[in-house]
Amino acid sequence: MKIGNIDFGSKPLFLAPMEDVTDIGFRKLCKRYGAAMVYTEFVSADAIIRSIPSTLAKMHVNDDERPVGIQIYGREVEPMVEAAKIVESFHPDIIDINFGCPVKKVAGKGAGAGLLRDIPKMLEITKAVVKAVNTPVTAKTRLGWDMNDLVITTLAEQLQDCGIQSLTIHGRTRSQMYTGEADWTLIGEVKRNPRIHIPIIGNGDITTPERANLAFENYGVDAVMIGRATFGRPWFFKECRDYIDTVQGAAQVLPAPLTIDDKIDILEEQLRINVERIDEYRGILHTRRHLAASPIFKCIPNFRQTRIALLRAETTEDVLRILEECRSILKGLQVENQ
Structure with a gap:
């Protein structure tokens, strides 16, 4: 699987961007134990433009954690473009746009998953950011605003047409927040769409190595992104990697579990x-x-x-x-x- 010129190999595992979680210390350990790609905490476009020190600090990356993505969110075109240009100066490998955060302070103000209620603006932001930077631009979103508005199959094509180089899909709607079970069926449908040629990354409820493997096997995704299951166990990537490689016959020797x-x-x-x-x-x-x-x-x-x-x-x-x-x-x- 590749994003831009970055080759992640077969069935890679990504660390999800999470506020107050994916700081440098945690990212480094996740990378060491098998994460093929890590992301910073998501950062506000408005805060980037205002040069808020705590926000700028979140965007510092180290070479030993690469490839690393910086994820930004906002609700207006011009601030997102300006923020993306500033982010590029921090030299991330990828700039990711957050169209999936469901929390009220973000989605309620029209950013993150809030843009699922204004698809034209979402697409306008995406096109403008892609055009403004040389760094590969990717996006993350959800299935739709609610169960009556499952737009992801159409939206995936629209975002691809805007120039993004991969799409991460969380298998819930905004209304579900983090409740219930993630539904991967629509993620699989997007991946099977013959018109989709960018990598599709699946996200949601990857809580065991077995589930990580099934995400690849059952839904054909190019990569799996893991979030909450990594809390307090950056070694979870090793457990998933070892299991997948063993099941797929890629491991020559059975890996020793961590003590x-x-x-x-x-x-x-x-x-x-x-x-x-x-x-x-x-x-x-x-x-x-x-x-x-x-x-x-x-x-x-x-x-x-x-x-x-x-x-x-x-x-x-x-x-x-x-x-x-x-x-x-x-x-x-x-x-x-x-």
């Missing part, structure tokens, strides 16, 4: 990267939502209190102490179950 020690070490490294990159207070803030959400801790008895302690920890020393306590408990449970 509890490996996973705790990864979480501790994520903490250290963020603390060194920003400062102790904000580095912990960036990391502890991942720590509290990590599925490896779910089998710890009465983990709720430990989770609260993680969320309240204010020093690196305190976080590391809690993680080491969890390591000891998990290894003890592992011995008991042998």
